[in-house]
Every structure is written in C-alpha cells, then in structure tokens.
Amino acid sequence: MSPVLSAEGLTLGYGADPVVRDLDLGVAEGEFTVIVGPNGCGKSTLLKALGRVNKPMSGRVLLNGQDIRGLRAKAVARRMALLPQSPVAPEGITVRALAARGRFPHHTLVRQWSPRDETAISRALELTGLAGLADTQVGSLSGGQRQRAWVAMVLAQDTGVLLLDEPTTFLDIAHQYDLLELFADLHRQGRTIVAVLHDLAQAARFATRLVLMDGGRVVADGPPGQVVTAALVEEVFGLPCDVVPDPRTSTPLVIPHERS
Amino acid sequence: MTRSTTRTRRPRPPRGAAPPVLALGPVALPVHPRSVLCAVLLLVLVAAAAAATLAMGRLGIPLTRLPAVVTGAGEATEAFVLGRLRGPRLAVAVGTGAALGLAGALFQSVTRNPLGSPDVIGLGAGAGAGAAFAALVLPGVVPVPMGALAGAALAMAVVAAATGTGLRHPGRLIVAGIGVAAMAQAFTHFVVSVMARDQAGVLSAYVNGSLGARAWEHAWTIWAVLLLALPFVAALAGPVTVNEMGDELADALGARASATRTGAVVLSVVLSAAAVSVAGPIAFVSLTAPQIARRLSGAPGPNLALSALVGALLLVAADLAVQQSPVGDGLPVGIFTMGFGGVYLGYLLVREWRKGVL
Numbered sequence: 001m002s003p004v005l006s007a008e009g010l011t012l013g014y015g016a017d018p019v020v021r022d023l024d025l026g027v028a029e030g031e032f033t034v035i036v037g038p039n040g041c042g043k044s045t046l047l048k049a050l051g052r053v054n055k056p057m058s059g060r061v062l063l064n065g066q067d068i069r070g071l072r073a074k075a076v077a078r079r080m081a082l083l084p085q086s087p088v089a090p091e092g093i094t095v096r097a098l099a100a101r102g103r104f105p106h107h108t109l110v111r112q113w114s115p116r117d118e119t120a121i122s123r124a125l126e127l128t129g130l131a132g133l134a135d136t137q138v139g140s141l142s143g144g145q146r147q148r149a150w151v152a153m154v155l156a157q158d159t160g161v162l163l164l165d166e167p168t169t170f171l172d173i174a175h176q177y178d179l180l181e182l183f184a185d186l187h188r189q190g191r192t193i194v195a196v197l198h199d200l201a202q203a204a205r206f207a208t209r210l211v212l213m214d215g216g217r218v219v220a221d222g223p224p225g226q227v228v229t230a231a232l233v234e235e236v237f238g239l240p241c242d243v244v245p246d247p248r249t250s251t252p253l254v255i256p257h258e259r260s
Numbered sequence: 261m262t263r264s265t266t267r268t269r270r271p272r273p274p275r276g277a278a279p280p281v282l283a284l285g286p287v288a289l290p291v292h293p294r295s296v297l298c299a300v301l302l303l304v305l306v307a308a309a310a311a312a313t314l315a316m317g318r319l320g321i322p323l324t325r326l327p328a329v330v331t332g333a334g335e336a337t338e339a340f341v342l343g344r345l346r347g348p349r350l351a352v353a354v355g356t357g358a359a360l361g362l363a364g365a366l367f368q369s370v371t372r373n374p375l376g377s378p379d380v381i382g383l384g385a386g387a388g389a390g391a392a393f394a395a396l397v398l399p400g401v402v403p404v405p406m407g408a409l410a411g412a413a414l415a416m417a418v419v420a421a422a423t424g425t426g427l428r429h430p431g432r433l434i435v436a437g438i439g440v441a442a443m444a445q446a447f448t449h450f451v452v453s454v455m456a457r458d459q460a461g462v463l464s465a466y467v468n469g470s471l472g473a474r475a476w477e478h479a480w481t482i483w484a485v486l487l488l489a490l491p492f493v494a495a496l497a498g499p500v501t502v503n504e505m506g507d508e509l510a511d512a513l514g515a516r517a518s519a520t521r522t523g524a525v526v527l528s529v530v531l532s533a534a535a536v537s538v539a540g541p542i543a544f545v546s547l548t549a550p551q552i553a554r555r556l557s558g559a560p561g562p563n564l565a566l567s568a569l570v571g572a573l574l575l576v577a578a579d580l581a582v583q584q585s586p587v588g589d590g591l592p593v594g595i596f597t598m599g600f601g602g603v604y605l606g607y608l609l610v611r612e613w614r615k616g617v618l
Contacts, residue, residue: 053511077514084508088372090560097560100290104502105514109495113281113288157513 002065004029004192005050005080005161009059012045013216018057019045020216029160032187033194034203037213038237043196044085044165046213050194051082051163063161077105080161081154085169089138095149096134099124102156116158124155128182144175151182162186164195168202180206204228204251212236228252295557295566302556302569306354309576313350314342316584349471351479353579353593354572355486356471356535357545361571362486362493362564363531364546365553366524369500369562373430374608377547378412378532379601381437384469384541385444386415387533391540392448392466397455405481408537412529415440427525430612469542469594471579478538485534489527493564496523501561542594544601545571547608 003026013019020042027033035043048054050061052068060067068076081102089098102124103117125131128148133141138149147167154162164183168176176199184206187193197203203210204224212220212227214236220227230243233254240257282289315323319341321334329338341347364377378384390411394402402410420426422436448466465472499520503510507517532546552574553566578600579593 048508051512053508072514073511073516074514077512082508082512084506084512086506087509088504088506090504092554092558093560101502101505102513104498107498109498110287110289112498113283113290163512 003027003062004064005194006062007046007050007059008062010046010049010056010061011058012042012049012054012056014057018216020049022059023216023218025211025218025221027161027192027194029192030187030190031192031194032184032206032208033211034207034209035194035196035211035213036198036200036203041213042216043213047082047163047165047194047196048084051080052076053082053084074105077157077159079159080163081157081159082163083150083154083165083167085165087150089146089149091139093138094135095130095138095141095152096121096125098138098149099130099152099156102153102158105157117156120156120158124152127155127186128152144171144178147171147175147179148182151179155186160190161192161194164193166196166198168197168199176202200228200233200254201246201251204253205246205249224251228254292557292559295559295563298553298556298566299569302566302573306569306573306576309573309580310350310354313353313576313580313583314346316580319345344475348476348479349474349579350576351476352474352482352538353471353576355479355482356539356542357549357572357575358568359482359486359489359531359535359571360542360545360575361549361553361567361569362489363528363535364548364571365550365562365564365567366493366496366500366531367528367546368550370503370521370524371427371430371433372504373433374551375430375434375547375605375612376427377550378528379541379543379546380605381419381433382415382440382444383412383419383529383532384536384543384546385441385448386418387412387536388466388469388541389444389447389451390414390533391537392451395466396451405485405534405537409530409533411444412533412536415444416525416529427521434609465540465592467540468592468598469536469540470592471539471575471582472590472592474538482534482538485530489531492523492527496520496527497562497564500524500564504561540592540594542575543598544605545574545597548601548604549574 006026007023010023011018011021023046035047037043045054049056052073060069063076063080099121100117103120106114106116125134128151130145130148130152133145138146141149151167168179171179180202183193183195207224209222210224210227211218212232219236220232228243230241233243234240242255243252244255245251246253279290279292282291311323311326314321314326321329321338321341325334325338328334329342334342367378368374368376387408388411391404391408394407395404419433419436419440422439423429423432425432427433445467452466499515502513502515503517503520510517510520535542549571550563550567553563553570557563557566578596582591582593582596
C-alpha cells in the first residue's frame, strides 16, 4: 500500500548546516508512528515540515501522493492536523470556542459555519472528555485539561492524519499516560498518528512503529521491540543501559546503568 | 484580572450550546449575541454624541431642527454650521476614530501584544512627520496622505529593523517605538518651526492631532480609505483570529501566518496614515479602542467591528468634550486623548511588566 504521508529527500534547516539531511520516510495509513531521538536531532523540525509549517530547503512531502507545497494550505489542513509544542491560548477563550477554531480550514470567507462544525466540535469535546467543561475558560483549566483542550481543537479539524509535537511535555506522569491512552484510542479508531515524544518507554509502549533519529538522519525504524536495544540507546543517546521487557506490556523498557 | 468578573457577570448558556448562526443563501456566519448587542449600543451612543456635537454650544442646531437641517431644509446659518463648521469635523471624527480603532485591533492582534499598537510604537508620529513634510516642504508636489503613508511605512520599517527580531518581542517593540516616535516628532518640530515658521497654527495638528477646521475633502479621504479597506479587513478577520494561537498552529490550520501578519500590518499602516493625514497623530485611540471592545464583548479574537465602533465613539466624544468644555476651547483633541490614554498606557505597562511579558 502506498503511504498516506511521505518525505522524499527532505533537507531542512537554514544555510550550510541543515538540521535534517536528505531524509526519506513513508507513513502508512493507520500507523501510530513515534519519532524519538536526542535533543537537536531534528525530530521536531521534521514533524513541522511534514505538517507544512517548515519549508524544506530541498525535497518534498507528499500527502496521498500529492506534494503539499502544490496544494492550498487549507486543503492540506482539511486532511492533516498538527499540534505544535507551545500554542497560545487567546485571552478569555472557552474550551468550546478553542475547539471551534479547529474548523477554520473548512470555512470560506462567506461560509464561516457549517452544520458539520457542530458534530465535529461536539465529538472532539466528547473524545477528550471535555464536554462538561465546554463553557469553561481555557486559562482556568489544569495543565492536563488544557492540553486536552488543544487536542480537542485538532480533533475538531476532523483530519485523517494527526501530527503531535511533544504533546505530553510539562504534564505530570498521570496526565501523560492519560493523554497517551487517548491517542491510542484515536489510533484504534483509524487515525494515522505521527508523534514526537521524549520518553522511550512511553514511545515503545504506544507506538506501532518507532523512528529513531540522530544528527538529522533516521538511524533505526521499525517495531519498538527492534528499535529500542541497549546497543542503539548507548550509541545514540550516550547512555549505557539494559533494555528489559515492560512487566505489563512486554514492550522494551530502558534501565540506565548507575555511574560508577 | 477581569476573568473572574466577566465569568460571574455573563449569563451562562446551557453547557455545550452552539452559538446562533446567521444564514442567508450561501452566507453562513456564527453570531456572538453579546457582540451584536454591544454594536447596537455603540451605534446608538455614536449617534447621540454626533447629535450632541451638532446641537450643543453657541452655534448649535437645536435637536428639534436637526432632521430638517440634515435633509437640506434648514436656514442659511444652520446650513453653514452643518455644512462647513461642524458637519465635516464630525464626519472626520467618526471615520478617523473607526480607522484608528481598526488599525489598533489588527496590529495588537498580529503582534499578540496589547502594547503593539500603531500609536505606541511610533507609526502615528511617523505618519505625522511625513504629512508635515508633504504639506509644508513639498506643498502641491506630494499629496499629504501619501506623505503620511510614507512616514508611517518608514517608521514601521525602522521599528522592525531596530528590534532585531521583527515584531515578536513586546519589550523591544515598545522601546524601539518610543525612539522612533521621538525622532519623528523632532523631525515634525523641525519642519514646522524652521521651514514653516509663519504657519505656527499647523504645528499642533501635526504634532498632537487635531480636528479643528476640517473640510469635506478630509472626510472623503478617510471614508474612502475605510471603504477600500473593508474587503481586506473582512478577508483578514478569520486568519488574524487564527494567528493569535501562534504562527505554527496558524500555518498548520492553513491560515498562512506570515502572509496574514504582513497583510494586517500593511492594512494597519494604511489606516493609521489615512487617519493622520486628516487629523494628525491622535494618540491612544488605537491603543484603547480594541481593549475596550474586547472587555465589552467578552469574546476572544480581534473584535474588529467593535473596535472600529469604540474608536469612533471615543474620538467623537473626546472632540465633543474639547469643543464644549470651557477650558478645552481650541485645545487639539489629540492632547485630550493623550491625557486619558497616557494614564491607561501607564497602567498597561505596569500590568504587562508584572506578568513578566516585558
């Protein structure tokens, strides 16, 4: 099957020292792909390029076989959503109004509302468990709820592909898993998800496919069990460790060695 | 800080209720009821202030006579007051106030900065310098509005270059703006006092902003620019609203963040320049109108239409006060708005500083 989203010879960054160099990646429909790698490896830059936020220096990104630079920005946004790392919540906005902003790509100058908006927004609020907080101001929510409100916004966008840039950063561990379970649910419902995550154990537990990046290149790509090995973690992160199976899910778990 | 008050004051719709929608043929727009209510109220207030402007004082046209005079059935004196003395001045005040309100709403929205207002960052002063130069040094060569536009654009470019980070950093934007405003005002003083010493009367207009002795051509200028800007404002309203959530998200939603910002800044520069070319750099209407509009509507987003209405009301009311108060006679309206707006600017600086934005 041809990939729903793919990068071909992608070089990203500025000037003589690109962040990502000549990268190829194909994402099949229905995959939950997680991109991991050390700080500065180019994973966020890659995700933004996939989401049409960064312009490549060379190469191209294809969505259903079409170059996204050749498509209208709104047409891309109707099929693929991106949740960036630090979006800005407008002052005084309610949860429902924030979710409604995800409908922007479905609107035109004269048609800024459609009956499908209502269904999409209500569904997004239900999926994120925020239906009861619809009229609450985003500014007064807890960190975990606020991040759910942003997820509701990209869900209201009603796209088949969802790109998430470190969606669990700044949340406590319970809220991190809470959110990851939500993504797993969305994945089971058929969405294609590409996420950048920091935590290898979380990535391995939830991803169907792990992409390990280092120095702007993909160094390993496959099922989590094959990618997360002690040798590779030491090589890429410089962290001597054992990799043991997670006692609950049997996915790989990284146990760092103590420094002697 | 208004968060808790607005929450208790606003009547709550049932949870998850959809907003009402205005649907007409191919047009479908969501409606914010409180904003519509505010708009109607503001229109009534602008009309009331306008009627008061025409009716009050020594030469005022009595309210009962207004309909007749406006429809052209007035006596010679009344027709003179409406057609020459107060009518043009009023029309300029409404249009200029609306233009300043819109310019401020656009600029504050795309800079995501309540202090990122054309009057605070030196656009108004730049336009004033350009207008003074065109009117006094090159009379008849460069039309005054073109001079104002060039001055505003130059000020904008210098501010963006001086910050080193474009329009992103609120603190740098304000500091650069203060510097540019000071230079522009110095230039205006220089032009007026050295090159046009005999025209001292025009000084206050180009330095402070004034609505004294306006003619219909001024009114046509500002209203024509407003009318021309309208389709662009309508087209930008949606993307500007999305832009408030950050460039990356706006791009991902298909709103093309930098194109939107460029468009909004250009529009804001044009509207500010038009306002300055007919009334001089009137301070703090651009700064305050959008923020009053937001508090009135309780709605996030740039509140463009309400900002225009609040701007119109502020300027008409300020000019009415200047014309009718015993001490204000002959005082440029810009001095009056500066007095009130300066206090607000101080409050805002302290608030943003406490929030750690600056």
